[in-house]
Amino acid sequence: MLPNYYCCSSCHEKFEFKFREAVYYLGPTPIGDQVADDTLLNVPVRPAWCKDCASVSLVEDIAPLRTFEAAYGAVRNGLPIEYPFHTDRMDSAGVRGEIEAYLRWRMGRRHAARALCCGGSNYQFMDVATPLIKHAECEFGFINGMCIISGGSYRTPGIYSPINVRVYTSEGDLAGLLTWRTADKSHWKVEALAYPRVVDG
Ligand SMILES: [Zn+2]
């Protein structure tokens, strides 16, 4: 689980996630202005410090292929799994379909895990025992995670307000932003969104 935010132990500056979830688009055609719900898969993520953006961010959590094969085998034997997704409270047909989709995605994935803020790889994971991360202009502090346990809130994502979840290609390239659900709830509208272009020189 992601901490609610991170805080510097010295100056108490607060660092929050700009977004807390992301999805892959795995459809057969290039992404358009809407995508079918069943072509989306949650991105497994870990909290990290992106050194290029100097902020708390999410990095793709891409385990070795054998981990996905083991999860696939467990599901076929009716056992629960926790990675690449939690199977509790899911029906078995849904679990089977989803683990197959993850396995197919993992077999095709080539690019190393990216920081989902900028697509870069200049990051440090924060879910380790002592992530000694310092920020600019602060000599003495280390950035620690803060968790606040809060009750679940009722929401209907994409119906009364846009869900605003970033959608990525199977290689972790930012491809758009999911906003509203279509009336029949089978699709999401997509706004254009891409990584900031780095201009050399
Ligand atoms: Zn500080």
Ligand SMILES: [Zn+2]
């Ligand atoms: Zn970044």
